[in-house]
Amino acid sequence: MITLYRTDDRILSEIQEYGPGAWIVMTKPTIDESKSIAERFEIDLADVRAALDDEESSRVQVEDNYTLIIVDIPSIEIRNEREAYTTIPLGIILVADCIITICAEETPVLEAFMEGKVREFSTKKRMRFMYQILYRNCTTYQYYLRVMDRRRTLIEQRIQEETEDADLIDLHELESNLVYFATSLRANGVVLDKLTRYGRIKQYPEDKELLDDVLVENKQAIEMTQIYRDIISGTRELMTTIINNRLNNAMKFLAAITIVMAVPTVISGVYGMNVGTKWMPFANVPYGFEIVCGIILVISIVIAIILKKKKMLKQ
Structure with missing residues (x-):
């Protein structure tokens, strides 16, 4: 599915035709949709489809006609009949006068912009808009991390009453989710570091300040992940001791x-x-x-x- 947006006077609206300052949202696009975008903006089809591969690694790729940035974003899935967290790739392609986002599913990272939850963003300022997406990605990671910590707290409160097998499974699931988050956040950090050094990507001073904020938020998310992993490890040892x-x-x-x-x-x-x-x-x-x-x-x-x-x- 392809949806077009553009901001005019700080108001985001859906448009029907491609044009300067457009934001092209591709959500689980078909082969034909990917080909049409690739031909229109002279992008390699493999780069358009790259973000649809769950195993695609985070990277920055600068070509003559476009720049491809792939980062991992948090996602919710049902695993073992339980709600679990994982990460999926998000592709951002900067072309001459548009920005293209590609993802295999709808994500709250982008929905926040569509629903007007993010203020003062413009699809016409491509670099700043891209950094705002990356910033929102970091805050989404942090939100999910806090949700996982609340789940851990509920499990810990039940330890004094009666520990069930489901609690042990949930605790292991949370620890696995944190491993996915830690791996993806470190990979995203490498991408952000590259963006600070790439001279071929034109950046304005205010864009660099926003990128610095993104770096700080990403590092904070990494620290939160490590702290919560240590806490969950301690909780698991406590549960084992109590059971014994x-x-x-x-x-x-x-x-x-x-x-x-x-x-x-x-x-x-x-x-x-x-x-x-x-x-x-x-x-x-x-x-x-x-x-x-x-x-x-x-x-x-x-x-x-x-x-x-x-x-x-x-x-």
Whole structure:
């Protein structure tokens, strides 16, 4: 799908024809749509289709007629019947008088501009607009990172109550998401560093200031990713320790119950042997059975009190 936009008097509106200052949004374009753009702006078809490959690496490519910038942007997907985060490529092509964005799916990075959430941007100022897209990409990373940290906090709060297998899986999923983010953010950082050094890309002083802001936000996102990875690693170790501790407590409780139950089992086993009653205590005494049961009960209670003091009966 191809959609055309242009800002006039700081108002973004959809247009029907190509023209100077246009923003060409290509969302999961077909082969025919890609060919039409490639032929119209004299772009290599492979470069137009590059951002549609999930394995495409972030890079800057400067050609005679255009400049291609590919960066990774955050995306939401359903993985293992759960909402997870990953990264996908976003292609930005700067041609003579237009800017082209190419992505395999709709993304909040670009939707923020379409919905008017980003102020004071102009599709006619291509370099500044591109840096604003990159800046919005960094802030989107940071937003998703905060969402993941809130999920981790909810899992951590449930540790005191009851830890389920789903919590361990969710924690592992969050850690995997952070690995994807860290890899993509580092690759984006390389692209941003190249943009600061490329002399063939014309930049104005205010554009360089915005690029510096993008660099700062990208570094902050990288630091947030590392911090949250360390916190999740600590949370996972805490969960493992608590699970092992609960297992040890359960084993101690079962061992204590076994010790308490061993007393009546041994005594009843002795009295249950096929021997004469002459030498069996309380065998011929009135209420002998009740006396033996009372002795068993007293011994069991004494053992239970001793085990409780040693915290063996605590689950």
